[in-house]
Amino acid sequence: MTQPPGFFLTFFPRRPLDIGARKFFASLRVMPRNMIQGGGGILRYLRRGGALIRPTRVAIANGLVRRICLSTNHHLVNATAKTIRPSVILSRPLINSFATTSTPDEETETTKSKGSKTGKKKTTKKRSSTAKAKDKPKPRKRLTEKQKEAKKAEKTKELVKQLKKTALEPPKKLIENPWNLAIATVAKEIQARGVKGPDFVAQCSQLAQSISAEERERIATEAEANKAANAAAYDAWIKEHTPLQIREANAARRRLNKIKDTSLRLLRDDRQVKRPRTAYLLYMLDRTGEGDFKYMKAKDIALRVTEEWKGLTSTEKEKYLRQAEQDRERYRQEYREVYGEEPSTSRSTSPSPSTEQDFDTDDTHSVHSSLSHGASTLFSHDDRSSVSSGPVSVQAVTGVPDRAARLRFRAENIYPDHFTLADIEVPRGPWVYLACPGSRRKCPHCKVHVSHNDYVVVAVDGACSNNGKDAARSSYGVFWGHNNVLNTAVPVEGERHHTNQVAELRACMRALLDVVHVKSLFEDQGGALNAVVIKSDSEYLVRGVTDWLPKWKRNGWKNCRGLDVVNWEHFKAIERLIEGLEEQKILVKFWHVPRKNNRDADAMAKAVLRGGWNRGLGLLPPL
Structure with missing residues (x-):
C-alpha cells in the first residue's frame, strides 16, 4: 500500500483512528467538492478533481490538494489515481482583468505563473485580438513623364475631336479674286507640262499675265459671279443652323485656336446677340468721340x-450706369428670344475701370479707341478672333493728324511690361499675328499669347555686297511666316546703284503689293484683314516713311541741304501703296526692331547673295 506523505506521518501517526477522527478526515475529503458545487461563478464549471480555497489570489497545485483528500481514504491510492493535467485557476478579479476573446487558430505564447510557493511553472496563454487587421491599400502606380505626356496627348486629341464636331464646317468657296482665278485657269496647262515646285508658280504667274483682254474680262465676270454665289x-x-448652334460653333473655334496651331475664322451670323457695354466703356466712348x-x-x-x-460724382455716373443697365436688360431679353435659354450669370461689374470686365469670357475685346484713319477700329469689339477675358489697353490714337504717330508702331506704348519683343509676335500656321495686349499670360499648350487674327506682321530686310561700289549686288527678303507661299527672296534688278537702303525699300514695296493678295486670301477663308505691321531693322526705312517723308514733300522732295532726296521715287511709290491700302480700310504700321528680332527676313536676303536662295514665291507680278 502506498504510504501517506511524510508530513502526515508527523502529525498523524499510524494508529487506529477513532470515530471522531474518521469523520473529520471524511469531511476534509468532500470539502473541495462542496466548495466547487456551492461556489459562485466560474467554480461551478471546474473539474471536481481540482480544489481551491475561495479567497486565494495565488495559484495552487491541484496535486497537493488531491493528496490531502485521498489521505483519509482506506483504499489504495492508485485505485483512484488519475493522470490530471495541472491547471492554474485564478480568482475572479484576476480573471476579469486578463480575460479576452480568442479564436481557435490563434497562436499561443508561453507565460510563467506568479506567486507559486513550490516553484515557477510554464503555462500557455492564447493571444487574442478584437478584429482582423485591414488589408493595406495597394500603392498607386506612378506614371513616368512619357506616360503622362501620352495620357495628356490622348485627352487633347479627344477634346479636339469633339470641338471639331461642334465647330461646324462651312461650304467651300469658289475663287473670288480675278488674279487667283486666272492662275487656276492656266495652272492645268502648266501642270500638263510636268512643271513642279517654285517654277510651277512662276510660270503660272507669267502665263496669267499674258492672257488676252477678252479672257481677262471673262475671268473678272466669273469672279464676280463666284463672289455672289459664295x-x-x-x-x-x-x-x-440655329443661332445657338452658331454661337457654340464659334466658342469651339476659339478653343481650337488656343489649343492648336490653327487660325479658324469665326462664323458670321447677323442673328447673334451683341454684347452689353459697361458704364465705364460708355463714358470712354463719349469722351473720345468729343x-x-x-x-x-x-x-x-x-x-x-x-x-x-x-472723379465723377454718383449723380454724374448715374447716366452711364442707367444706360449700362438698359443695355444689359436688352442683352438678356434678346438672349432669351434668340437662343431660347437664360443667359449665363455675368460677373458683377464695378464702376471702377480697374475692375471693368467683359460681360462673360466668351466676349471679345471692348472698344477703347478708333484707328487713326477713322473708318475701322483697332482691337475693336467686333474682333471675334480674340478671346482675352480682361480689359485691353487703348491701342491707337483717335484722329491724330501727325503722320509719324499714325504710321509708327510703338510697342512700348501699347503692351504691358510682361511682354517681350518676341511675345508681341504670335506665329500660327503660315502667318504671324499681333498679340493681344490684354493677354495676361501665355497659353500653357502653345506657349504664346492670345492673338488678333486680323492683324498680320510681315518682316522685310535688304542685303547688299560691296555696298556703294560698282560691283555691288543687292537682294531682299519678305517673310510672312513659316512655309508661307508668299515668302519672297530675290535679287534686286533694274537699279542703277545697288545699296542696302535700296534693297530695304524694295522689300517694303514687295510686302505692300502682296497685302492686296493677303486680303483676298483672308476673305476667301471667311476672315478679314484690318492691319499690317511692316517689321524692319532699318531705321532709314521706318523713319523715312513716318518722319521724313512729309518734310520732303513740303520741300519739293528736297532735303535740309536743298539737294534732291536720295531714292525719292521709292518713297513716293511706298506712299501711294499705303494710301491705296487705307482706302481699302487696311491700316499700315511700321515697326523698327533690333536686328536679332528680324533674323528670318535677314537670312532670306543674305541667302540670295550666297546663292542658297533665289526664289520669288509671291503670286503677284514681280516688280
Missing part, C-alpha cells in the same frame, strides 16, 4: 479718362 451659299448654310484727346497718346488717353471717371 455669299448666297454661305447665308443659306448659316440659316440651316475730340478733346486727338493730340494725346493712346496711353495718356486711357489714364486721363480713368482719372476723370474716378
Whole structure:
C-alpha cells in the first residue's frame, strides 16, 4: 500500500483512528467538492478533481490538494489515481482583468505563473485580438513623364475631336479674286507640262499675265459671279443652323485656336446677340468721340479718362450706369428670344475701370479707341478672333493728324511690361499675328499669347555686297511666316546703284503689293484683314516713311541741304501703296526692331547673295 506523505506521518501517526477522527478526515475529503458545487461563478464549471480555497489570489497545485483528500481514504491510492493535467485557476478579479476573446487558430505564447510557493511553472496563454487587421491599400502606380505626356496627348486629341464636331464646317468657296482665278485657269496647262515646285508658280504667274483682254474680262465676270454665289451659299448654310448652334460653333473655334496651331475664322451670323457695354466703356466712348484727346497718346488717353471717371460724382455716373443697365436688360431679353435659354450669370461689374470686365469670357475685346484713319477700329469689339477675358489697353490714337504717330508702331506704348519683343509676335500656321495686349499670360499648350487674327506682321530686310561700289549686288527678303507661299527672296534688278537702303525699300514695296493678295486670301477663308505691321531693322526705312517723308514733300522732295532726296521715287511709290491700302480700310504700321528680332527676313536676303536662295514665291507680278 502506498504510504501517506511524510508530513502526515508527523502529525498523524499510524494508529487506529477513532470515530471522531474518521469523520473529520471524511469531511476534509468532500470539502473541495462542496466548495466547487456551492461556489459562485466560474467554480461551478471546474473539474471536481481540482480544489481551491475561495479567497486565494495565488495559484495552487491541484496535486497537493488531491493528496490531502485521498489521505483519509482506506483504499489504495492508485485505485483512484488519475493522470490530471495541472491547471492554474485564478480568482475572479484576476480573471476579469486578463480575460479576452480568442479564436481557435490563434497562436499561443508561453507565460510563467506568479506567486507559486513550490516553484515557477510554464503555462500557455492564447493571444487574442478584437478584429482582423485591414488589408493595406495597394500603392498607386506612378506614371513616368512619357506616360503622362501620352495620357495628356490622348485627352487633347479627344477634346479636339469633339470641338471639331461642334465647330461646324462651312461650304467651300469658289475663287473670288480675278488674279487667283486666272492662275487656276492656266495652272492645268502648266501642270500638263510636268512643271513642279517654285517654277510651277512662276510660270503660272507669267502665263496669267499674258492672257488676252477678252479672257481677262471673262475671268473678272466669273469672279464676280463666284463672289455672289459664295455669299448666297454661305447665308443659306448659316440659316440651316440655329443661332445657338452658331454661337457654340464659334466658342469651339476659339478653343481650337488656343489649343492648336490653327487660325479658324469665326462664323458670321447677323442673328447673334451683341454684347452689353459697361458704364465705364460708355463714358470712354463719349469722351473720345468729343475730340478733346486727338493730340494725346493712346496711353495718356486711357489714364486721363480713368482719372476723370474716378472723379465723377454718383449723380454724374448715374447716366452711364442707367444706360449700362438698359443695355444689359436688352442683352438678356434678346438672349432669351434668340437662343431660347437664360443667359449665363455675368460677373458683377464695378464702376471702377480697374475692375471693368467683359460681360462673360466668351466676349471679345471692348472698344477703347478708333484707328487713326477713322473708318475701322483697332482691337475693336467686333474682333471675334480674340478671346482675352480682361480689359485691353487703348491701342491707337483717335484722329491724330501727325503722320509719324499714325504710321509708327510703338510697342512700348501699347503692351504691358510682361511682354517681350518676341511675345508681341504670335506665329500660327503660315502667318504671324499681333498679340493681344490684354493677354495676361501665355497659353500653357502653345506657349504664346492670345492673338488678333486680323492683324498680320510681315518682316522685310535688304542685303547688299560691296555696298556703294560698282560691283555691288543687292537682294531682299519678305517673310510672312513659316512655309508661307508668299515668302519672297530675290535679287534686286533694274537699279542703277545697288545699296542696302535700296534693297530695304524694295522689300517694303514687295510686302505692300502682296497685302492686296493677303486680303483676298483672308476673305476667301471667311476672315478679314484690318492691319499690317511692316517689321524692319532699318531705321532709314521706318523713319523715312513716318518722319521724313512729309518734310520732303513740303520741300519739293528736297532735303535740309536743298539737294534732291536720295531714292525719292521709292518713297513716293511706298506712299501711294499705303494710301491705296487705307482706302481699302487696311491700316499700315511700321515697326523698327533690333536686328536679332528680324533674323528670318535677314537670312532670306543674305541667302540670295550666297546663292542658297533665289526664289520669288509671291503670286503677284514681280516688280
